[in-house]
Amino acid sequence: MPDQSMPCVVGNWKMNGVIESLVEIERIARGASGLAVDIRLALPATLVALAARLGDTLMIGAQDVHQQPGGAWTGGVSAGMLRDVGARFTLVGHSERRLPQGSDDDDRIAVKLAAARVAGLSVILCVGETADDRRAGRAEQVVEQQVRRALPDGADGRWLSIAYEPRWAIGSGALPSLAEIATMHSAIGATVELLAKRGAAPVPLLYGGSVDRSNAGDILSIDSVDGLLVGKASLAAQSFLPIVRAAADRSGRHAQASDLARAGSL
Ligand code: PGA
Numbered sequence: 001m002p003d004q005s006m007p008c009v010v011g012n013w014k015m016n017g018v019i020e021s022l023v024e025i026e027r028i029a030r031g032a033s034g035l036a037v038d039i040r041l042a043l044p045a046t047l048v049a050l051a052a053r054l055g056d057t058l059m060i061g062a063q064d065v066h067q068q069p070g071g072a073w074t075g076g077v078s079a080g081m082l083r084d085v086g087a088r089f090t091l092v093g094h095s096e097r098r099l100p101q102g103s104d105d106d107d108r109i110a111v112k113l114a115a116a117r118v119a120g121l122s123v124i125l126c127v128g129e130t131a132d133d134r135r136a137g138r139a140e141q142v143v144e145q146q147v148r149r150a151l152p153d154g155a156d157g158r159w160l161s162i163a164y165e166p167r168w169a170i171g172s173g174a175l176p177s178l179a180e181i182a183t184m185h186s187a188i189g190a191t192v193e194l195l196a197k198r199g200a201a202p203v204p205l206l207y208g209g210s211v212d213r214s215n216a217g218d219i220l221s222i223d224s225v226d227g228l229l230v231g232k233a234s235l236a237a238q239s240f241l242p243i244v245r246a247a248a249d250r251s252g253r254h255a256q257a258s259d260l261a262r263a264g265s266l
Contacts, residue, residue, distance in 0.1 A: 004157060007220065007247040008038040008204060008227030010124060011234025012063060012091065017047050022054065027237035028244075029057040035248040038227070041234070042091050042124075045077045052086025061089035061121070064097050067111040069119070079112075079119035089122040091229075093150060095167045106149035113150055122159045124206065124229065125150050127188070131168035139166075140187040147191045155192045157201035162188055163229040169209025171231060178222055181207050185224035213242035220250045 011028075025041065032039050040059040043051055052060040066076035079090065093109040096102055104112070109125075116123050127146040129139040147155075147162065155162075164184050169175055176184070185205045192203045207219050208229030219225055227247065233239040 004201065004204060004226075006036050006038045007251050008040065008161065008206060009240075009244050009247045010040040010042060010091075010163075010206065010208075010227065010229045011240055012042045012094070012208070012229055012231050013044060013047075013235060014063065014096070014231060015044060016235055017044050019047075019050065021047065022050055024235070024237060025051050025058065026054055028240055029055060031237050031241040032244050033057045035244060036251040037244050037247045039244055040089060042089075045082065048082055048087050049085035059088050060086055061091070061124075062087045063091050063094065065090050065092070065112055065116050065119075065121070067108055067115055069115065079116040079121050083119045083121055087121060089124060090116050091124050091126055091163075092116060093146070094126045095128055095165060095170060106146065109146075109150050110152055114153065117159055122161070124161045124163050126163045126165050126208070126229070128165040128167050128170075128209070131166075134166070134168070140184060143184060144187055144191045147188055148195065151192075151195050154197045155195045155200065155203050156197070157203040161204040161206055161227070162192065163206040163208045164188060165208035165229060171210070173210050175210050175215060178218060181219065182222050182224060185222070189224060211243060213239065213246070216243040216246040217249070220246055 040061055042061050042063045045062060048060055048062060062082045065079035066073055069078050069080055092113045097104045099105055113123055127143045129142045133139050133142045166176055188205060204226035205224055206227040206229050207225050211228050211230045212233045230243055
């Protein structure tokens with residue numbers, strides 16, 4: 001089970017990375033070692049096995065899984081196969097895999113999510129509205145529906161996190177305001193609460209879309225943001241580590257605040 005007391009910073013390498021990139025992954029692991037941050041890399045399937053052998057500073061995972069456990073699915077890679085070579089988590093429902101850019105609709109996302117869970121992977125469910133949805137004032141409605149449809153069996157932070165990634169913010173340099181992120185996170189939080197069964201652990205909420213060293217600290221200052229999902233800036237230690245350090249700073253501030261609160265209640 002992921003350590004929920006720490007903020008989580010996830011790098012999504014998308015279709016980038018070759019064997020030579022393992023050097024960069026080691027550089028990230030060295031720079032991140034000892035920080036109180038749950039640091040993960042969602043790698044292309046071709047690198048998962050190799051990266052998983054580099055140690056346990058970084059949690060290695062996949063970017064997608066096939067909805068079936070195995071069989072005649074040419075080109076498919078199942079959750080069990082990824083788990084077998086060392087993946088511990090996967091993204092599901094990234095906007096680049098969803099219709100119309102990809103081929104996943106809400107039903108398939110729900111099946112993929114269940115398949116990942118059965119195989120023993122924890123899941124980062126990605127949700128987010130289009131620019132049109134936001135302009136039309138239906139961003140929250142769209143995202144709430146994506147969450148509800150992906151989780152017919154309920155939500156539990158023991159195996160699930162949710163990343164709010166507005167489609168229009170991914171790779172564009174455009175960002176929602178901090179207030180917009182906070183509002184969306186509370187809408188997601190309320191939906192998740194309705195879905196969660198008794199005894200479920202709180203589901204960590206991440207933000208993703210054009211995160212870099214200049215905005216990570218501000219985004220992490222939002223109370224409901226438990227972590228970040230980072231695309232482009234995760235590809236090099238030089239751009240990724242400052243983001244990880246911003247999360248470590250926040251983690252330090254939270255620890256101090258709870259020490260003070262404890263001292264105050266003595
Ligand atoms: P970006 O990508 O940080 O390059 O915008 C984020 C993502 O797609 O997960």
